[in-house]
Amino acid sequence: MSNKIQAVKGMNDLLPGKVELWHQVEQVLREAAWSYGYQEIRTPILEKTELFKQSIGDQTDIVEKEMYVFEDASDTSLALRPEATAATVRAGNQHGLFHNQQQRLWYMGPMFRRERPQKGRYRQFHQFGIEAFGWTGPDIDAEVIRVGARIWKNLGVENIRLKLNTLGSPEARERYRHALHQYFSNCRDQLDSDSLRRLERNPLRILDSKVESTVALVEAAPSILEYLDEDSKRSFESLCESLTQSGISIDVDNRLVRGLDYYTSTVFEWVTDQLGAQSAVCAGGRYDQLVEHRGGRATPAVGFAMGVERLVELIAVEQKSSTDEFLDAYVISLCGQQHAVDITERLRDAGIRACEHCGGGKLKSQMKKADQSGASFAVIVGEDEVATQSVQLKILRGEGGQEQIKREQLVEVLVSRLP
Ligand code: ATP
Ligand code: MG
Numbered sequence: 001m002s003n004k005i006q007a008v009k010g011m012n013d014l015l016p017g018k019v020e021l022w023h024q025v026e027q028v029l030r031e032a033a034w035s036y037g038y039q040e041i042r043t044p045i046l047e048k049t050e051l052f053k054q055s056i057g058d059q060t061d062i063v064e065k066e067m068y069v070f071e072d073a074s075d076t077s078l079a080l081r082p083e084a085t086a087a088t089v090r091a092g093n094q095h096g097l098f099h100n101q102q103q104r105l106w107y108m109g110p111m112f113r114r115e116r117p118q119k120g121r122y123r124q125f126h127q128f129g130i131e132a133f134g135w136t137g138p139d140i141d142a143e144v145i146r147v148g149a150r151i152w153k154n155l156g157v158e159n160i161r162l163k164l165n166t167l168g169s170p171e172a173r174e175r176y177r178h179a180l181h182q183y184f185s186n187c188r189d190q191l192d193s194d195s196l197r198r199l200e201r202n203p204l205r206i207l208d209s210k211v212e213s214t215v216a217l218v219e220a221a222p223s224i225l226e227y228l229d230e231d232s233k234r235s236f237e238s239l240c241e242s243l244t245q246s247g248i249s250i251d252v253d254n255r256l257v258r259g260l261d262y263y264t265s266t267v268f269e270w271v272t273d274q275l276g277a278q279s280a281v282c283a284g285g286r287y288d289q290l291v292e293h294r295g296g297r298a299t300p301a302v303g304f305a306m307g308v309e310r311l312v313e314l315i316a317v318e319q320k321s322s323t324d325e326f327l328d329a330y331v332i333s334l335c336g337q338q339h340a341v342d343i344t345e346r347l348r349d350a351g352i353r354a355c356e357h358c359g360g361g362k363l364k365s366q367m368k369k370a371d372q373s374g375a376s377f378a379v380i381v382g383e384d385e386v387a388t389q390s391v392q393l394k395i396l397r398g399e400g401g402q403e404q405i406k407r408e409q410l411v412e413v414l415v416s417r418l419p
Contacts, residue, residue, distance in 0.1 A: 008124075009117060010114075010117035010122050010123030011122065011124040012122060012124070020326065021315065022308070022312060025155065025315065026128075028151060028155050029128045029306070032150050032151045032154060033130055033147065036104065036130075036143065036146075036150075038105060038130050038147075039103075039106070040107065041091060041105045043084065043088060043107070044081075044087070045081055045110065047078070047086070047090065048076065049067070050077070051079075051090055051294075052067060052083075052086055054294070055290060055293075055294065056082070056083070057262070059201055059202045060205065062083070065114070066082060066114050067079045067114065068080040068112050068114055080112035081111055082112060082113045083111055084107050084111065084129055085129070085131060085262070085290070085303060085305070086294075088131050089291050092291065093291065093295055097133070098133055098134065098291055098297060099297065101134060102132075102134030102135060104130070104133075105130065105133070106131075107127075107129055107131075108127070108308070109126065110124050111126065112124055118277070118278070119313075120276070120277070120278025120309065121278050125308070126309060127307060128306045129303060129304055129306060130144060130147055131301060132303060133300075134301075135300060136288075137235065137265070137286060137300070137302060138239035138242065138266070141266045141286060141302050142239055144304060145164075145243060145248065145268060146246055146248070148304060149162075149248050151306070155311070156315075157272075157314055159273060160270050160314075161271060162243070163268060163270075164240070164251065164252055164253065164266070164267075165252065165268070166235070166265050166267070167257065167263060167265060167267060168228045168229055168265065170289070171229065172228050172229045173204070176227040177203055179222045179226075183221050183222055184206055184221070185199065187217055190217060191217070192209065194209065195211070195214050202261070204257050205261075206221075207255050207257045223254040224254050232265060235265070235266075256269060258285055262287040263286065264285075264286055264287060264288050264289060265286040265288065267285035267286070269283045270283070270306075272314055275310055275313060275317075280307070280310075281306060281307055282306040282307070283305060284303050284305060286300070286301065286302040287301050287302070288300040288301065326374060327353050327355055327374050327375040327376075328352045328375060328377065329352055329353070329355070329375055329414060330375040330377070330378050331343060331344045331347075331355070331379045331381065332357050332366040332379065333357060334382040335381070335382060335386055336383075336386045339381050339386050340357075341356065343407065343410065347410070347411060347414065350411045350414075350415060352418070355375065357369060357370070367394075370396060376395070376396060376397055377393060377394065377395060378392075378393075379391050379393060390404050390405060390406050391404070391405060391410055392404055393410070
């Protein structure tokens, strides 16, 4: 009996036709990061499980139920990375990147979370992110948010808005934690089981609950605003002012806490109403204590992570991508295969994307393949052409037409006619 193995649930193949749009998006993301002076960092996909437990927080959804964890042959517990900030901090500490230095870094790659798969939520997904280490803000916080705004601008994304909040100083956060503990304790019997478990050690987590009955309780919960220290208030106001002056409109949302424990002070999310339930495209904030808690020198930091699947989906609903034009020339050979090989390689030397017909066949069947290939031109090498050191150049799109040209002129002619 045949056994057709399927992909792992929640993990997607990215097929030709779709992948071109990914290339366009990835290019815009890289260019945006470079244009602000951010440099790329690449860290391994596997890390020690401990790193994520200690960084993200052991009472978060990610650590409690979403990580892919296994023991390798030497009994070390490893995890597929669910996000990249923890690893970036680990790498920065390990290689001394933060010693008396400021760093602007970006990354892009696959992340893994064992969530219930649905539109916009997968078990392997991709994030692009930036992290700025060594500045206290709020100017750099504004810069990080502006990188996001520039990406929307460069991609032509319009239906997106910024939700912004501050969690204040660690002391303010502690006072708030206390107040939330008191509030949620009073309605303990209405809390869902996850929230109940988090009540004692991490009541802030409850604000991030997606359980409907709890969301209703959260709406009436105390606001961080009442517990903020003066410095945090001033810094938040200055951040808002800077963003407003850059033309970025802000939705202040005092219930926004984000799903990871390491945030302090500024937190934000970019959300859209174009993607249904999975509305957050990008999320981030300040995490001033993480570097020190992971064994490094105290280094303030701020960053964001963007979900590339959601971004691609958002662009796909706003614009249709074109999948043709990935090939310039299709080379047909009716005799002397080596001539065709040499001609095609010469085209590639000149940066022309060329595909050579393989498998032989009559002119008619080769022409059919040329048409299907999406190429703009067919280059035909027949017996006469080999004898006269020439080729037939056939235009495959628009008005069409065919002419004989000298082999040594082919590159020049094609370059002048290609867009
Ligand atoms: P959500 O509330 O949607 O679960 P999150 O708070 O867990 O998001 P972060 O950990 O902050 O998300 O990740 C940043 C971004 O990565 C999200 O805004 C989203 O665009 C994307 N993202 C997170 N989890 C997934 C997933 N399972 N599949 C696809 N994209 C994801
Ligand atoms: Mg999540």
